[in-house]
Amino acid sequence: MGQVGRVGQAARVGRVEWVGLTGLALALVASPGFAATKAIRAGKAIDPNGKVIANAVIVVDDDRIKSIGTGAPPAGVDVIDLTRYTVIPGMIDVHTHMTYFWDRTPGTRPLGQPRRPAGVTTALAAENARRTLETGVTTVRDLGASNEIDYAMRDLINMGKMVGPRMFVAGQGISAPRAGGPAPDYRQQAEARVAAGSDWVKIYGSRGSYQSVDTTQTLTFDEMKAAVDAAHAKNHRVAIHSYGPSGVKDAVRAGADSIEHGIDLDEETIADMARRGTVWVPTIDHNRYYVEAKDEFGFAPDTIPPLRTYIEKNLESTRRAFRAGVKIAMGSDAVYTMFGQNTRELGWFIKAGMTPAQALASATTIPAALLGQETTLGALAPGYFADIVAVDGDPLADVNVLIDRVRWVMKGGAVVVDRTGSGRSGGAGRSGGSGGAGGTRGPGTTDKSGERAIQDVVERFLLHLGDHQFDAVATLLAPRALVAVTRLREGQWTNSFQTGDEWLTAMKKNPNPVTFREPITNVTVTIDGDHLAYLRADFQVMRDGQAQSKGVDQFTLVREASGWKIAVV
Structure with a gap:
């Protein structure tokens, strides 16, 4: 059931803290202080x-x-x-891999990065934690990490030394031995995970990961049950990964508390899940991410059609399971650059037949109960x-x-x-509380929360643009926005000017869009009069891990009723 004592208290420190990890001093920003x-x-x-x-x-x-x-x-x-x-x-994301971080260094890919010391990875992965919070996810269940880095992140967040969602973690997953290796004692393995400090036990019951949708079952029913029974005897819950239907069937029969992934579920398995109250975490959206991020990962073209086929089968099984009364929870399976997209699974749940209220429950009350935290998480209540x-x-x-x-x-x-742009709290009572700094900024002045809000809008704009999510791009543009582009080609400068609508229409007509990333550096933000802001930054356009072009981005933003919007690019 997880160790309730590990549910973190909110951080109460309003300064930079230095935490020693593996001999390395890491600057980790603690959560802002707050009034009682x-x-x-x-x-x-x-x-x-x-x-x-x-x-x-x-x-x-x-x-x-x-x-x-x-x-x-x-x-x-x-x-x-x-x-x-x-x-x-x-909201609660019940399937993440928070420690999987990629810094987008040119010439590198998410997979196959040089090995880093655990302390360095812990500090870098704080960015994943921050992006998760920005999606409205305040709790995660993290299902698989090496070197106890997830334990470190959980504990640092609970101590108030790192800003992030509260974490229930599984540590290293339990899996079948490599070909030819002796079969382990799965009961002992589960007990070892609990003793090491895991809140959950994660079992890999099949193949399937990243661009591979191999559904081959790798653990037998008896092996799964031995691990599940051992974990339950220690009052810990179990999640079992299975890409294929036979593994899902055996995982449900073995008593898993949640099933991760899965396609082609038969009616018997679905009925068994509904009867037992097994929670299914289908993670439909993570394969959408792999399709769209194929160039970042360098996936071969022939791996993409099977991913798309798996998505359709995953969705169809979710649709049937939902109709049958199976409890379904939101899990992103976020890794690397997917953090910040944690809640996109909810869109698939609507396609599976849920109402928006039911989708919200899949991210609140259902996962809270799965975590054994139904009286502390997932609801607005005393x-x-x-x-x-x-x-x-x-x-x-x-x-x-x-x-x-x-x-x-x-x-x-x-x-x-x-991201409200107010930078302050208001209403009855004293002003200038936990909502921010308070007061109105004069021309040319800035505060850190305001700067971060402006930069966040621009970074989301560039991320959606790189993923060709043009409807999401449009939500960040002000009405009658303008796009001006100045280029130097073959020694000649050219200028182009379009309205935001004209620019988006032209972008949508591209028959062969290629995913790209446009990280910005040397960012300068100026907020003028609290309703007008400017951002200037250097950029590099990255495709397939390689730099394509570079230059300077300049944005003018205005505050609308719904928040900051980009008026000029």
């Missing part, structure tokens, strides 16, 4: 039953929700004004952790609000993401 009691005014809040509370007031005491209702905030407390937004519980996410729009009408329109995130009572 604060109130949040929300336009709407979604209660544990999926009902809407209009004009909600949520009172937070330290890291927990004290009350939720519609009355006035307590006198004298800091008030955070989120009346423009709908607030939901912090006594629960103050994991609160503000979204721009109605998530019960459009699931894309959950995916693309997260504007503000609180984890354990501390504000960890603020």
Whole structure:
């Protein structure tokens, strides 16, 4: 069931901390400090039953929700004004690999990077943790890492020395021996994982990973059951990976608490899952990621059609399982550059027949119960952790609000993401609380949270552009945005000017789009008068791990009612 004591308290340190790991001093930014009691005014809040509370007031005491209702905030407390937004519980991603980090160094790929010391990887993977929080995910179950790096990240986050979602971790997964190797004692292996400090036990019951969709089962029913029984005897839950139907069937029969992946599930297996209450984590979207990131990974062209076929079969099995009453939870299987896309699985759940409310439950109440945290996570209710996410729009009408329109995130009572552009809290009570610095910035001045919000908009724009997600790009452009491009080719400068709509229309007509990345460096942000901002940065366009071009990006942004938008590129 996991060690409840490992559920982290919110960090309460407002300064840079230095943590020694394997002899290396790592600068890890701790969570911002917060007042003991604060109130949040929300336009709407979604209660544990999926009902809407209009004009909600949520009172937070330290890291927990004290009350939720519609009355006035307590006198004298800091008030955070989120009346423009709908607030939901912090979401839960029950399948990540947080320690899988790639720094996009030219000439490298995510797989086959030079081996790094564990302490270095721990520090670098903090970026994955940050991007996960930005999607509104405040808790993850991390299913597979080497060198106990996931233990380190979990503990640093719980100690307040690293900013990230609370983590339930599995450590090294249990798998079949290499060809010709002696069969291990799977009961002992499960007990060893628990003794090492794992919250969950992860078992690989089949092949299948990255570009391979090989469904070959690798552990027998008896081997799976030996490991499951040993873990359960230690009060720990078990997740079993299986790409194919036979492995899923045996994993369910063996008593796994959750099944990861899977296609071609037969009716008997689906009925057994529903009867036992086994939670299925289909991870449909992770293969979409591999298709779109094929150039980053250098996958051969002939690996892409099988990935697409697997996606369709994965979706069809999810559709049938959902109709049969199987509990389904959101799991991204995020690795490397997929962090920041953690919640896109919800879009597939809508295609599988869920309503937006049911999709939200797959990211809140269902995974909370799977983790054994149904009384502390996954709902906005007194006594629960103050994991609160503000979204721009109605998530019960459009699931894309959950995916693309997260504007503000609180984890354990501390504000960890603020894209509202306000930089301050407001309303009744004292001003300038946990929402930010307070006050209005004058011309040419900046604050760090405001700069980060501006840079985040630009980085999301470039990420969506590189993935050819033009609808997502459009959401970040202001009405009547302009795109100006100046190029030097063969000694001649050329200029082009288009409206944002004209530019996007032209981009969509490209018959052979190629995924690219455009990392920016040497970033300078200026916020002028709190409603106008400028970003200047150096860039390199990367394709297939190789630099294609470089130059300077300049963006002008304006604040709209829904947040910062790009007016000029």
